[in-house]
Structures are given as C-alpha cells and as structure tokens.
Amino acid sequence: MAEIVTTDVVVIGSGLAGLRASIEAARRSEGKLDIAVLTKVHAMRSHSVAYAGGTGAALYHDEGDSYDLHAYDTIKGAAWLADQDAVELFVRLAPQEIYQLEHWGMPWARRPDGRIAQRKFGGHSFPRACFAADKTGLYAMQTLYDTALKYDNIKFYHEFYVTSLIIENGEFRGVTAIELKTGDFYVFKAKAGVLATGGAGRLYPFTTYSHSSTADGMAMAYRAGLSLKDMEFFQFHPTGLVPSGILISEAARGEGGYLINNKGERFMKNYAPERMELAPRDVVSKAEMTEILEGRGFKGPGGLDYVLLDLRHLGEDKIDERLPHIRELAIRFAGVDPVEEPMPVRPVAHYSMGGVHTNIYGATPAKGLWAAGEVACVSLHGANRLGTNSSSDCLVYGMLTGRQAADYAMKVGLRDVPMDKVSEEEKRIFDRILRGSTGENPYHIRREMQDTMGKYVYVFRDEKGLKEAISKLKELRQRFGEGHVADKDREYNINLIHVLELDAMLEIAYVVARAALNRTETRGAHTRLDYPKRDDENWLKHTMIARGADGEPQFSYIPVVITKWPPTERKY
Numbered sequence: 074m075a076e077i078v079t080t081d082v083v084v085i086g087s088g089l090a091g092l093r094a095s096i097e098a099a100r101r102s103e104g105k106l107d108i109a110v111l112t113k114v115h116a117m118r119s120h121s122v123a124y125a126g127g128t129g130a131a132l133y134h135d136e137g138d139s140y141d142l143h144a145y146d147t148i149k150g151a152a153w154l155a156d157q158d159a160v161e162l163f164v165r166l167a168p169q170e171i172y173q174l175e176h177w178g179m180p181w182a183r184r185p186d187g188r189i190a191q192r193k194f195g196g197h198s199f200p201r202a203c204f205a206a207d208k209t210g211l212y213a214m215q216t217l218y219d220t221a222l223k224y225d226n227i228k229f230y231h232e233f234y235v236t237s238l239i240i241e242n243g244e245f246r247g248v249t250a251i252e253l254k255t256g257d258f259y260v261f262k263a264k265a266g267v268l269a270t271g272g273a274g275r276l277y278p279f280t281t282y283s284h285s286s287t288a289d290g291m292a293m294a295y296r297a298g299l300s301l302k303d304m305e306f307f308q309f310h311p312t313g314l315v316p317s318g319i320l321i322s323e324a325a326r327g328e329g330g331y332l333i334n335n336k337g338e339r340f341m342k343n344y345a346p347e348r349m350e351l352a353p354r355d356v357v358s359k360a361e362m363t364e365i366l367e368g369r370g371f372k373g374p375g376g377l378d379y380v381l382l383d384l385r386h387l388g389e390d391k392i393d394e395r396l397p398h399i400r401e402l403a404i405r406f407a408g409v410d411p412v413e414e415p416m417p418v419r420p421v422a423h424y425s426m427g428g429v430h431t432n433i434y435g436a437t438p439a440k441g442l443w444a445a446g447e448v449a450c451v452s453l454h455g456a457n458r459l460g461t462n463s464s465s466d467c468l469v470y471g472m473l474t475g476r477q478a479a480d481y482a483m484k485v486g487l488r489d490v491p492m493d494k495v496s497e498e499e500k501r502i503f504d505r506i507l508r509g510s511t512g513e514n515p516y517h518i519r520r521e522m523q524d525t526m527g528k529y530v531y532v533f534r535d536e537k538g539l540k541e542a543i544s545k546l547k548e549l550r551q552r553f554g555e556g557h558v559a560d561k562d563r564e565y566n567i568n569l570i571h572v573l574e575l576d577a578m579l580e581i582a583y584v585v586a587r588a589a590l591n592r593t594e595t596r597g598a599h600t601r602l603d604y605p606k607r608d609d610e611n612w613l614k615h616t617m618i619a620r621g622a623d624g625e626p627q628f629s630y631i632p633v634v635i636t637k638w639p640p641t642e643r644k645y
C-alpha cells in the first residue's frame with residue numbers, strides 16, 4: 074500500500090525552474106501553504122548546476138539594448154517558430170530575475186563601475202549574458218537552494234523518483250513516487266503542481282547532459298493525456314568536447330574563440346560572414362557538419378570527427394579569469410590545454426526545444442498543473458533556442474508558475490486521488506517491472522536507442538534515415554518488454570530507476586523521430602536534407618502530439634503567434 078503525503082503544492086524537480094517555483098509559491102502564500110519539492114537526485118545535483126556561460130536579459134537600455142531587441146533576436150534565432158506574445162512577456166521579466174537573484178546573494182561578475190557585467194553570446198545582437206565566471210549555474214543553484222532552505226514551509230524530498238502524474242477529469246490531483254532509500258511507494262496528494270523535470274539530453278549518445286536528464290516528465294505528461302509540442306526540434310550545440318561530449322560553453326566563443334577546419338580557416342566566414350562564430354547554434358552546428366562531411370574536419374575516435382576551437386589568441390590571463398572551468402575540462406577530458414592547443418569539438422545534443430505544451434503563462438491544459446523550464450514548451454525558443462535564454466526562461470517561468478500554483482492552491486480544496494490509479498501504478502512498477510523478467514538487458518537497449526538517435530535523428534535528417542530510426546525504436550520497445558530489472562531489492566534500487574528512465578526515453582525518442590519525419594521542411598535545428606527550405610506556407614505552425622489509445626503519436630497543429638515581427642529570411 075502506498076504511503077500517503079498530503080501537501081498543497083507539489084513541485085516536481087529541483088533544478089533552476091523547480092527551485093525558483095518553490096520559493097515563489099512559499100513567498101506568495103506567506104507561510105499558509107505547504108510546498109513539497111520532489112527530486113530524483115539531491116537538489117544540488119540537478120543538471121542546472123552544470124550550466125556555465127550565462128543568463129540572458131536586456132539590462133542596459135541606456136547603452137542601446139532593449140526589450141524589443143532581445144525579443145527580436147530570440148524570435149529570429151527561433152526561425153520564427155516562437156510565440157511572440159510569450160517572448161515579449163519573457164524579455165520584460167528576465168531583468169527582474171537577474172536582480173532578484175542578486176538580492177538573494179548571486180555573485181554576478183561585475184564591470185569596473187560595479188554594475189553587473191554581460192558578455193556576448195551567439196545570436197544576440199548585444200552582450201546580454203550575465204555570468205559568474207564560467208560556473209554560473211553552480212552559483213545560481215546555490216543561491217536558490219540556500220534561499221529555499223530559509224522557508225519552513227518548503228519541504229525537500231531528495232531522491233524521490235516520481236513515476237506518474239495523477240490527472241482526473243482534466244484536473245491535477247497529485248503524483249506517485251518511489252523513495253530510493255527504502256523503495257517505498259508514495260502518493261503525494263496536492264492541490265496544485267509544477268512540473269520542472271528538465272530536458273531529454275540522454276536520448277543521445279554524444280550529449281552535454283547529466284545522466285539524470287532522461288525525459289521522465291515529458292513521458293509522464295504524455296501518458297497522462299497532455300500533449301507534447303514541437304518535439305522534432307532538438308538543439309545540437311556546436312562545441313561538444315570530443316570524445317566525452319562535455320560542453321565547452323558558448324562563453325568560449327563569446328570571449329573571442331575561433332572555429333577552424335583542417336586547412337586552418339575560420340570557416341564560419343562562408344556561412345555567417347557577419348556573426349561568424351557567434352551565429353546561432355543551428356547555423357554553426359550545420360556549418361561544422363558540412364565541413365566534416367566535405368572532408369575539412371579531423372578524424373576522431375569512434376566516428377566522432379571534429380573541427381577545432383581555438384582560444385590561444387586570448388592569452389592565459391583572460392582564459393584563467395573568464396574561462397577557468399573550460400580550461401580545466403579540456404585538460405581533464407581531452408588532454409588539451411587551450412592556452413597551448415586548440416580543442417577538438419563537434420555538434421552535441423544540448424537542448425529540447427519541444428516539451429509539454431503550456432500557454433504563455435506556463436499553464437498546462439490540466440487544471441492545477443503548470444510546467445516550467447526545459448520540460449515545458451511555451452514556446453519561447455521555437456525551432457532553435459539562443460544561448461542564455463534557457464536559464465532566464467527557468468527563472469521567469471519558475472517564478473510565474475510558482476505564483477499561479479500558490480494562488481490556485483489558496484483558492485481550492487484538496488480533491489480526492491483515485492486510489493485505483495495509484496494501486497495500478499504500484500502494480501505496474503513492483504509486480505510487473507521489478508518482479509517480472511520480460512525483456513532484454515536494459516543497458517544494451519539504451520545504448521542501441523542512443524546510437525539510433527545519434528545516427529539518424531542528429532543534425533542532418535532525411536526520410537530514409539528517420540524511417541530506419543522509427544522501425545529500430547519500435548523494435549527496441551518490443552525487446553524492452555515491460556522492462557527487465559536484474560536487482561530485485563527494494564532499497565536504493567538504481568537498476569529499477571534506470572529501467573523506468575529507459576521506459577520514458579523509449580517513449581520520447583519515438584515521438585521525436587516521428588515528429589521529425591512528419592515535418593517536411595528545414596527550420597532552425599530541424600534540418601531535412603530532402604526538404605532543404607523553410608516552408609512558411611505549410612509549416613509556420615506548432616506540432617501538437619497526443620498519445621493515441623494505441624500508443625502511437627497523433628499529430629495536430631496550432632498556429633504560431635506573431636505580434637510585431639513577420640517572418641523574413643534569416644541571415645547572420
């Protein structure tokens with residue numbers, strides 16, 4: 074029997090978005106609400122800790138930056154698939170979040186006059202990235218976690234793995250979860266929820282994401298009847314360090330790093346003559362792959378051919394002051410000191426533009442449930458996110474959703490959780506998955522799934538490859554069965570968690586591949602070699618994906634909101 078915990082607001086995930094949401098809910102309710110934060114890893118091990126380069130906001134209007142400029146850069150970067158009303162809201166709230174974090178103790182880097190410093194990032198026409206060396210995420214998370222601990226009404230449930238969202242009659246009622254330490258099964262009954270489970274980077278073999286970024290929240294929402302949006306758009310960041318995939322932050326190019334091919338040329342001059350290395354990520358990643366495929370790259374291990382990222386001309390002092398973590402990562406993980414040698418890099422899976430469909434305030438169609446951060450698709454980032462906009466998205470939407478969840482929870486009473494759904498979920502996990510032994514070794518299946526995504530659903534896509542991917546993913550789903558768990562213990566059963574994560578990833582990988590086959594145009598990060606042009610006439614619309622009764626994705630579309638900036642050609 075499941076243990077029952079009753080709370081007012083449940084926040085699922087404790088990255089930047091989840092922490093910001095929980096603080097806002099606590100503040101807003103002035104101690105009147107209980108807020109439970111559930112996280113499958115300790116809060117400070119959430120992926121957000123790894124974000125490095127910076128958080129974007131238009132701060133200095135006296136120097137020429139403006140909300141409109143930030144909005145325009147974001148929308149153009151998004152290849153016109155962002156909803157412009159949402160972007161306009163976002164750019165106005167982002168500066169408040171920068172100052173709010175500062176008031177809570179965030180050590181933003183400073184200009185000599187003491188004001189917050191900002192550096193350049195790709196696709197931004199103004200230096201807009203607020204940063205703390207190249208460990209911005211670590212400091213931001215520490216600031217938020219410390220702040221959250223000041224509120225007695227926020228309770229953390231570290232190492233609780235949420236397995237399902239309970240939605241009844243279109244209304245959110247709570248979640249089910251496994252406590253890792255004991256293996257006990259829980260139901261959290263809540264009036265309101267904020268889903269903040271992050272992205273799906275681990276669908277790919279070469280990825281910047283932590284091992285915990287496994288698409289759980291997307292799969293839970295999809296299975297509970299909510300739609301996913303724009304899942305075909307996956308960002309490949311241009312500078313994944315070969316061979317590990319560890320991110321060399323865009324800050325390296327923001328501070329002046331060059332990309333060079335095997336002829337020693339700064340090849341970006343042929344693709345984005347104005348912005349060069351600081352064109353948006355989709356443009357730079359495609360340029361790198363073109364260089365590699367046309368023989369101007371370098372041979373890498375295991376097919377990981379690469380180009381070079383050169384920082385040598387910046388000099389040791391600047392590298393140590395502004396990019397110390399990058400230097401350390403390159404030495405440790407590639408054996409290359411960027412003060413002396415260029416680093417081997419290639420496009421790496423980095424961000425899910427798609428996610429759980431919400432309105433412009435982060436509300437899902439289920440009453441009482443919001444989604445914020447990378448799990449959500451508002452959509453601000455359209456077909457390609459600009460660097461630094463994700464962390465500000467997490468802060469702005471964490472704040473907005475935490476506030477609305479609190480307001481809602483103060484208004485409504487606690488509804489019943491249908492216990493038959495809870496016991497069905499408990500049986501699925503403990504009787505069928507844990508005790509059962511259908512299906513093959515999950516680690517082999519995971520590797521094959523990642524290789525399939527890396528081979529066919531990467532930077533360049535075409536019908537033939539996507540069809541291969543789809544049939545392979547279907548086969549893997551069959552071979553997975555109900556999931557094979559070798560470790561039969563209840564306590565700290567990481568093997569069971571890996572199987573549940575793989576179950577989620579197989580679902581979402583299939584959706585990404587199907588959505589990529591469905592969209593017969595090239596836009597932002599989604600490049601179809603067989604449909605090389607952007608097709609606004611037929612495809613200036615969001616893909617909505619619902620799970621059919623047969624488990625297959627059902628596609629429908631909603632229009633993109635255009636306010637002030639009609640689509641034009643994208644040149645950099």
Ligand SMILES: Cc1cc2nc3c(=O)[nH]c(=O)nc-3n(C[C@H](O)[C@H](O)[C@H](O)COP(=O)(O)OP(=O)(O)OC[C@H]3O[C@@H](n4cnc5c(N)ncnc54)[C@H](O)[C@@H]3O)c2cc1C
Pocket residue numbers: 085086087088089090091111112113114115116119120121122123124125126127128129210233234235236269270271272281282283285286289290320322424445446447448460461462463464465467
């Ligand atoms: C290496 C790297 C560098 C980056 N650099 C930048 C940058 O410079 N600027 C920028 O703006 N963006 C950057 N990004 C992107 C940005 O960091 C992320 O999009 C953002 O941190 C996501 O935050 P989040 O709160 O949505 O989720 P995450 O930080 O991923 O947290 C997810 C949370 O959900 C929890 N969770 C997940 N599944 C479950 C489950 N089943 N049960 C319970 N809990 C669960 C996890 O425990 C975790 O607490 C970077 C990303 C990476 C990987």
